[in-house]
Amino acid sequence: TTKSRLQKVCILGSTGSIGVSTLDVLARHPELYQVFALTAHTQVSKLASQCEQFKPEVAVVGSARAAAELEILLRGKNLRTTVTYGPQALCEVAGSPDCDVVMAAIVGAAGLPASLAAAKAGKKVLLANKEALVMSGQLFIDAVQENGATLLPIDSEHNAIFQCLPRNYNRRLQDHGIHKIVLTASGGPFLNRDLTSLEKVTPAEAVAHPNWVMGRKISVDSATMMNKGLEVIEAHWLFNAPAANIDVLIHPQSVIHSMVSYLDGSVIAQLGNPDMRTPIAYGLAYPDRIDSGVAPLDLAKIMQLNFNAPDFKRFPCLQLAYSALEEGKSAATILNASNEIAVQAFLDGKIGFRMIDQIIARVMDAVPATEVSDMDAIFDCDAKARALATEMVGA
Numbered sequence: 203t204t205k206s207r208l209q210k211v212c213i214l215g216s217t218g219s220i221g222v223s224t225l226d227v228l229a230r231h232p233e234l235y236q237v238f239a240l241t242a243h244t245q246v247s248k249l250a251s252q253c254e255q256f257k258p259e260v261a262v263v264g265s266a267r268a269a270a271e272l273e274i275l276l277r278g279k280n281l282r283t284t285v286t287y288g289p290q291a292l293c294e295v296a297g298s299p300d301c302d303v304v305m306a307a308i309v310g311a312a313g314l315p316a317s318l319a320a321a322k323a324g325k326k327v328l329l330a331n332k333e334a335l336v337m338s339g340q341l342f343i344d345a346v347q348e349n350g351a352t353l354l355p356i357d358s359e360h361n362a363i364f365q366c367l368p369r370n371y372n373r374r375l376q377d378h379g380i381h382k383i384v385l386t387a388s389g390g391p392f393l394n395r396d397l398t399s400l401e402k403v404t405p406a407e408a409v410a411h412p413n414w415v416m417g418r419k420i421s422v423d424s425a426t427m428m429n430k431g432l433e434v435i436e437a438h439w440l441f442n443a444p445a446a447n448i449d450v451l452i453h454p455q456s457v458i459h460s461m462v463s464y465l466d467g468s469v470i471a472q473l474g475n476p477d478m479r480t481p482i483a484y485g486l487a488y489p490d491r492i493d494s495g496v497a498p499l500d501l502a503k504i505m506q507l508n509f510n511a512p513d514f515k516r517f518p519c520l521q522l523a524y525s526a527l528e529e530g531k532s533a534a535t536i537l538n539a540s541n542e543i544a545v546q547a548f549l550d551g552k553i554g555f556r557m558i559d560q561i562i563a564r565v566m567d568a569v570p571a572t573e574v575s576d577m578d579a580i581f582d583c584d585a586k587a588r589a590l591a592t593e594m595v596g597a
């Protein structure tokens with residue numbers, strides 16, 4: 203696609219934190235982008251106001267009932283937005299010949315089919331939905347490569363690494379003299395909290411992230427550091443990096459978004475204010491740069507950047523994720539599925555905070571990782587792990 207034409211953008215999960223930030227960036231550049239499709243699960247009125255502002259060709263919701271509600275809200279607004287619903291409709295908009303760019307920003311495994319549909323249709327895929335890549339791994343990368351899709355990481359750490367790698371990166375670290383990929387981590391709200399009190403933390407405390415405002419699931423993942431664990435696995439697939447070459451470094455200010463360490467001693471880092479509009483704008487405009495609305499970084503005002511090695515005892519989920527990556531096969535699918543169930547149970551008040559890592563560990567012990575040669579096998583394994591985790595949380 204050339205610059206003379208508007209890029210048509212589909213946002214999967216437009217009502218979420220990433221979705222809203224994406225629309226904020228798009229609204230700054232009407233000369234470059236046009237919204238093709240917006241999707242939401244249940245937040246119908248929020249989606250309706252997004253439709254009024256951005257006039258998408260298609261809007262997708264989770265159910266027939268939500269679709270009927272949306273139709274009513276859009277009536278008389280003089281829009282040509284077609285309303286559809288359900289998982290198949292998500293895949294259709296993501297793979298539509300009428301769209302160029304897909305922002306994959308649904309949370310969790312629910313986002314995999316549509317993210318994959320975008321890859322299979324050869325789209326420019328802006329990937330925020332890390333769970334999709336964690337659970338499907340090589341199969342997702344194959345779909346990208348076989349169909350000529352462009353996969354651009356939106357997760358701030360991976361976007362940073364992408365910016366710090368050589369432009370001609372050939373997916374082999376050693377060919378470029380790369381020693382390590384260093385993922386920075388804020389450490390979340392419980393970095394310095396008394397370990398014995400962790401058992402009693404509430405969902406409200408867990409979602410109160412010090413630096414980023416995000417959806418509830420990823421906020422809990424940040425508190426357990428499973429988020430960083432998922433990101434280690436995500437980095438493995440995105441950059442073809444072995445676990446031994448991916449380090450995690452605690453950096454509470456979240457100003458350095460990640461770095462690449464080279465054999466000659468050079469370390470290249472990407473810095474900025476913690477605001478997802480920066481990686482979103484980079485993904486949208488790549489290889490160009492556009493205004494994102496993010497304020498310039500003022501290091502003199504920040505004054506201090508701190509660093510620590512992560513404490514695997516405080517954050518057992520990080521260890522579980524490294525183990526899943528080392529085990530390979532479908533271990534990461536099992537890790538992700540059991541984490542999703544445990545986090546939801548924690549948010550619903552059914553289990554305590556420390557039960558999250560225990561449930562994941564037990565499901566990983568009980569469900570054997572198997573070779574997965576197609577998506578059906580992935581979804582099978584995901585379902586098995588979910589069923590067992592659901593039993594454990596006593597739903």
Ligand code: NAD
Nearest residue numbers: 215216217218219220242243308309312330331332416417
């Ligand atoms: P969120 O909870 O704010 O939004 C989730 C979106 O997904 C909503 O639009 C919701 O309608 C949709 N959705 C939820 N369940 C669905 C389902 N079953 N079917 C269809 N749609 C569904 O989440 P978020 O914070 O925006 O995160 C989205 C993704 O981006 C996650 O994978 C997260 O890990 C990743 N991510 C987020 C951030 C961030 O700053 N928020 C940073 C890095 C990565």
Ligand code: MG
Nearest residue numbers: 357358359433
């Ligand atoms: Mg991240």
